[in-house]
Amino acid sequence: MRSMGGERVTEAVEGAVAALRAGVDRDWSKVRAGRLEWDCRRTAEHIAGDLFAYAGQLAGRAQDAYVPFDIVLEDDAGNEGALQVIATAGVLLAAVVSTTPRQVRAFHPYPFRSADREGFAAMGVAEVLLHTHDMAQGLGLAYEPPAELCEDVLTRLFPHVRPDPDHWRTLLWATGRGDLPGRAPVTEWRWSNNPVIPTARITLQGVTPAAATDLRLGGTGGFEWLDGGPFEGTRDAAGMLLKAYAAGVHRPEWGVFVLVRTEDGRAVGSMGFHGHPDEEGRVEVGYDLVEGARGNGYATEALRALAAWALAGRGVRTLLATVDRANIPSQGVVTRAGFTRVSEDEQSYAFALDG
CATH class of the missing domain: 1.20.120.450 (dinb family like domain)
Known part of the structure; x- marks a missing residue:
């Protein structure tokens, strides 16, 4: 990158x-x-x-x-x-x-x-x-x-x-200094630095389109990763972010966050949203951790912080999460973060947290 x-x-x-x-x-x-x-x-x-x-x-x-x-x-x-x-x-x-x-x-x-x-x-x-x-x-x-x-x-x-x-x-x-074919003139603008959400042991650092491009291509996104690199789910999430960016509908507050450990600055996973909240104020979250970081409570800590941030006056009424039936640790994460199981099918359970 x-x-x-x-x-x-x-x-x-x-x-x-x-x-x-x-x-x-x-x-x-x-x-x-x-x-x-x-x-x-x-x-x-x-x-x-x-x-x-x-x-x-x-x-x-x-x-x-x-x-x-x-x-x-x-x-x-x-x-x-x-x-x-x-x-x-x-x-x-x-x-x-x-x-x-x-x-x-x-x-x-x-x-x-x-x-x-x-x-x-x-x-x-x-x-x-x-x-x-x-x-x-x-x-x-x-x-x-x-x-x-x-x-x-x-x-x-x-x-x-x-x-x-x-x-x-x-x-x-x-920045209101010229025209582009097919786009309305810009009269008011502000740039947008990436959001960061701190917790006791990690920070959730918003991924920019520049970092997402590198992650999707197999790079580090500019982060120093535990275990040498992210889990595949992070790269998939980066791809989702880039699709939204290419369509002009990406908003950083509803994107992907890399989980960075405070003690050593190493990235241990990612967490984020599957798009904007819908008309009813519902938005789905997803996450993963590198293998070397699992079992330390990082995902639960991050999910609690992300949920509180999303539900704090940003138009979100319900957070959703879908977890495979076989993924017992992930079910524990969402449960400890306050989510309740609301439905199921042959492959997965659906969880929800109401604001």
Whole structure:
């Protein structure tokens, strides 16, 4: 899987600085940045400020709010100076992302109140790509970032956006900066970092389309797995997620979560939903664990947390689970998590938990 790390931040910033340098002879304070209300100088300051802010959030492990600081260009800083500040901020964010452990999350408001190092890297790259586009549009400069870089952003921050072969045009459309054939214009948007649900011994970490693609192809999804890799059910669940993503109906809160053990950061299984809740507020859950993690109560702990999360004001009235008759341990998991057996057939039992 192509990583979303410090190298991607560096790639985005270097491309942006190179493109914008062609317009340093203009007065940026008198040129509007594309469709924005800001001028190009204010937009350059904003790019640098976001890169610094994301580095600060992640380095400082902020948990409840933004770290209270801002970056302002000095009055006598020319356009070259502005580009130097952007480049410096990019180096700082790239370094912080590259040295931050995978498990660390820090505050960001949209939409689940936190992001990991991949999330902050992706947000930094998105700010650079989009606002460089705005400035280039205002200054009349040519700018189109690498398609892979745009796909990196889309598959991590826009899981709700149906993919299109033209990744750059899709990103512009998804952020209200352009049109795509057959799609209505976007007037309001927010990106979406992956959700995380903590428990006493593990965290349920939402799987992005980027990670799901890697899992489906036999990779790790960017996780360090106990026993060397996930159980086959995890790869099947990743395939279901990708089908929903391709159809434009995937929502991360109703997707797949990898169960990561807190003590050592190893992934021990996965758990998630078989789609959105239906009209009656019912949604089905499924899960599996790698063999080396079974018998420790991880599935029960995770299912209790996932059930509480789903039933807490998200329109869910009933959680369902189907378990093979021969799978006695899994029947124990759902029972201990509060589910009740409601029906059966020749092969399986159906369980339900009402909110």
